[in-house]
Amino acid sequence: MSDVKQVQVTFDCADPREVAQFWKGALGYVDPPVPAGFDSWDAFDASLPEEHRGRAWACQDPDGVGPRLFFQRVPESKSVKNRLHLDVRVGVGLTGGERVTALETEADRLVSLGARRLHLLPADGVDESCLVMQDVEGNEFCLD
Numbered sequence: 001m002s003d004v005k006q007v008q009v010t011f012d013c014a015d016p017r018e019v020a021q022f023w024k025g026a027l028g029y030v031d032p033p034v035p036a037g038f039d040s041w042d043a044f045d046a047s048l049p050e051e052h053r054g055r056a057w058a059c060q061d062p063d064g065v066g067p068r069l070f071f072q073r074v075p076e077s078k079s080v081k082n083r084l085h086l087d088v089r090v091g092v093g094l095t096g097g098e099r100v101t102a103l104e105t106e107a108d109r110l111v112s113l114g115a116r117r118l119h120l121l122p123a124d125g126v127d128e129s130c131l132v133m134q135d136v137e138g139n140e141f142c143l144d
Helices: 016-027 041-046 096-112
Strands: 008-013 056-059 068-073 086-088 116-121 130-134 140-143
Touching: 008 016, 016 056, 016 068, 096 116, 096 130, 096 140
Parallel strands: 008 068, 086 140
Antiparallel strands: 056 068, 116 130, 130 140
């Protein structure tokens, strides 16, 4: 039997730092500790060969509970719907109008960080409402 391993969620993107900044604000995440020998991530980035500068960024749950998020620059742009997405759990335990209000309130906050609201999936008698959104580079996620 194998031991459970930590999970990192990786995003392909054009601007890793910008996307990381959004997710830090969305989730309350922080930058990982700066590598030894550097006083900032900017100093570390400046030490890399020019072609590697700005190619990656990461953020993590300050309490170590949630997965680390890693953002890597790729040359191609997003072209289709995500096959995997994050559900940001803001309406846990809420139903009906109270849940929709919580989702809409969080959506407004995330829009101010650069997200885009797509559409509300209303409760259908089996699943509760959720709100489909996109981050600053168009990656879909749900407020659930």
